[in-house]
Amino acid sequence: MIKVVVVEDHPIMVEGLKNILRSDAGIELNGDYGDGKSVLQALEKGQPDVILMDVNLPDISGVTLCGEVKKKYEDVKIIALSIHDEQPVIHSMLQNGASGYVLKNALGNEIIRAIYAIMDGEEYLCSSTKEALKNADMELLKAIPRITRREKEILQLIGKGLTTMQIADQLFISTHTVESHRKNLMEKFGVNNTTSVVKLASEYKLL
Amino acid sequence: MIKVVVVEDHPIMVEGLKNILRSDAGIELNGDYGDGKSVLQALEKGQPDVILMDVNLPDISGVTLCGEVKKKYEDVKIIALSIHDEQPVIHSMLQNGASGYVLKNALGNEIIRAIYAIMDGEEYLCSSTKEALKNADMELLKAIPRITRREKEILQLIGKGLTTMQIADQLFISTHTVESHRKNLMEKFGVNNTTSVVKLASEYKLL
DNA sequence: GGGAAAACCCCTGTTTTCCGGGATTTTTTT
DNA sequence: AAAAAAATCCCGGAAAACAGGGGTTTTCCC
Numbered sequence: 001m002i003k004v005v006v007v008e009d010h011p012i013m014v015e016g017l018k019n020i021l022r023s024d025a026g027i028e029l030n031g032d033y034g035d036g037k038s039v040l041q042a043l044e045k046g047q048p049d050v051i052l053m054d055v056n057l058p059d060i061s062g063v064t065l066c067g068e069v070k071k072k073y074e075d076v077k078i079i080a081l082s083i084h085d086e087q088p089v090i091h092s093m094l095q096n097g098a099s100g101y102v103l104k105n106a107l108g109n110e111i112i113r114a115i116y117a118i119m120d121g122e123e124y125l126c127s128s129t130k131e132a133l134k135n136a137d138m139e140l141l142k143a144i145p146r147i148t149r150r151e152k153e154i155l156q157l158i159g160k161g162l163t164t165m166q167i168a169d170q171l172f173i174s175t176h177t178v179e180s181h182r183k184n185l186m187e188k189f190g191v192n193n194t195t196s197v198v199k200l201a202s203e204y205k206l207l
Numbered sequence: 208m209i210k211v212v213v214v215e216d217h218p219i220m221v222e223g224l225k226n227i228l229r230s231d232a233g234i235e236l237n238g239d240y241g242d243g244k245s246v247l248q249a250l251e252k253g254q255p256d257v258i259l260m261d262v263n264l265p266d267i268s269g270v271t272l273c274g275e276v277k278k279k280y281e282d283v284k285i286i287a288l289s290i291h292d293e294q295p296v297i298h299s300m301l302q303n304g305a306s307g308y309v310l311k312n313a314l315g316n317e318i319i320r321a322i323y324a325i326m327d328g329e330e331y332l333c334s335s336t337k338e339a340l341k342n343a344d345m346e347l348l349k350a351i352p353r354i355t356r357r358e359k360e361i362l363q364l365i366g367k368g369l370t371t372m373q374i375a376d377q378l379f380i381s382t383h384t385v386e387s388h389r390k391n392l393m394e395k396f397g398v399n400n401t402t403s404v405v406k407l408a409s410e411y412k413l414l
Numbered sequence: 415g416g417g418a419a420a421a422c423c424c425c426t427g428t429t430t431t432c433c434g435g436g437a438t439t440t441t442t443t444t
Numbered sequence: 445a446a447a448a449a450a451a452t453c454c455c456g457g458a459a460a461a462c463a464g465g466g467g468t469t470t471t472c473c474c
Contacts, residue, residue: 010290010311012318016223058312083217104217105265111219148450161403163430177452183433184450193432193460195402196368202409355421370460383424390462391421400430401461 002119003048006032007039007065008081009058013104017052020108027115036060040068047073050115055082055093056205063092063144070097077118079111085132086203090125092144100124144204145188154181156207159198209326210255213239214246214272215288216265220311224259227315234322243267247275254280257322262289262300263412270299270351277304284325286318292339293410297332299351307331351411352395361388363414366405 004027008014014032021029030048033039036059039051051069055062066078079100080093090101099118102110106126117124125133147155157167164182168175182194189197201207211234215221221239228236237255240246243266246258258276262269273285286307287300297308306325309317313333324331332340354362364374371389375382389401396404408414 010220011314012223012227012311013217013220014223015226015315016219016221019222019226020219104219107218108222150451158402159406161398161400163400165430173451174453176454179431180452180454182431186432191368193368193370195365195405198402199366199405199409199414202406207406357421372460380422381424384422386461387423388421390464393462399462 001028002026002050002115003028003030004050004052004115005030005039005048006052007057008032008054009034020111024112036065043069043073047076049119050077050079052079052081055080055084055089063096066093066098067096079114079118085128087132088144089204090129090133095143101129102126103128147185147188147206151181151185152206154178155185155198155201158194159207208235209233209257209322210235210237211257211259211322212237212255213259214264215239215261216241227318231319243272250276250280254283256326257284257286259286259288262287262291262296270303273300273305274303286321286325292335294339295351296411297336297340302350308336309333310335354392354395354413358388358392359413361385362392362405362408365401366414
């Protein structure tokens with residue numbers, strides 16, 4: 001029996017997943033969790049074979065959670081579940097140790113197939129995911145930039161529509177510093193104006 | 208028996224909803240559809256009592272669909288299902304005739320409760336939705352701005368990081384015109400710089 | 415078909431961001 | 445404790461966005 005754990009914060013979605021998993025005789029559902037913290041706690045007491053993990057969780061990002069789980073329990077396989085088909089999101093999950101990536105608009109049996117595939121040591125991407133990756137040069141695959149706490153803070157204020165001067169005032173720092181952060185953000189996201197940074201950050205759910 | 212139809216493009220979610228609805232004896236599931244077009248077609252041949260409608264559909268926006276359904280079949284009650292708790296999204300759905308708004312992180316029985324409540328002629332908002340509305344002044348409740356085709360086009364180009372001049376070049380219009388659109392967009396969204404416009408538009412899934 | 419609203423277009427001056435450097439002081443991580 | 449990463453600060457010139465004004469042409473609704 002393949003032991004599966006579900007991490008997903010939408011109960012209705014969990015209900016659907018349970019139903020799908022139950023329909024397969026070789027799979028055993030070993031619990032479900034609504035956020036990152038509770039699943040990390042649970043893992044200390046024993047690990048499943050596979051974790052079905054939503055990328056957007058209420059507490060920590062799926063990317064981070066994925067990395068942490070794999071660091072501690074390298075044998076646990078992770079399948080990412082997501083509504084995003086953005087290339088950097090997919091790429092970041094895979095880089096952080098996910099063995100599969102299935103979009104939420106996939107059919108139920110794609111999940112089953114994914115589970116068996118990765119138990120065989122394969123990597124499983126659902127068809128729409130493959131589609132999303134195909135168009136991108138494998139060379140210039142970009143991961144989601146890792147931004148610092150301060151940068152995030154400034155990004156949020158920029159998103160609110162504040163000017164550099166207003167931000168400087170609010171955070172009790174110089175306008176020059178704010179401009180530096182702005183510059184670094186543009187650099188990290190590989191764009192040349194703040195508007196694009198905000199758009200991308202919003203797409204990657206970094207705000 | 209209350210006849211319910213589900214409009215939702217994530218099969219796993221549909222699976223979960225079916226499960227929940229099946230568990231209640233007074234509710235009968237009358238079909239599910241993955242996009243706006245197919246449900247509009249189906250409605251011509253007969254209407255259910257209630258439509259459970261995802262706000263983010265692949266073809267048209269839930270807000271539009273909601274309006275169209277209510278225009279043609281005013282007796283059909285609509286419950287919006289969404290992952291967003293943004294106030295303008297909620298507000299726009301209700302303005303377009305939705306009788307209920309349930310977030311996807313709600314528990315299954317919230318759905319059941321919502322169905323019975325609106326069949327009794329009440330309006331049903333799940334607890335998190337109420338929470339999201341509470342913080343906002345009822346006075347300055349803002350609907351999602353209606354933007355024109357041209358404005359959307361320009362917004363997308365801005366989001367790509369193009370400057371006013373590059374946009375003007377690409378669309379064969381003057382930079383002044385682009386600036387006008389920019390101005391109108393800021394006006395419509397009630398903010399004073401383009402970055403905020405892009406952020407909001409992205410939140411409301413207008414891009 | 416006619417009128418209103420929306421969409422589209424244009425201009426000038428002021429403010430803000432962007433770009434190109436460079437440097438010092440905390441934190442964090444190893 | 446050393447090395448790496450973050451956070452802070454600084455400058456000046458160029459480029460772009462913003463604010464506030466006005467005008468013409470489509471489109472849409474009655």
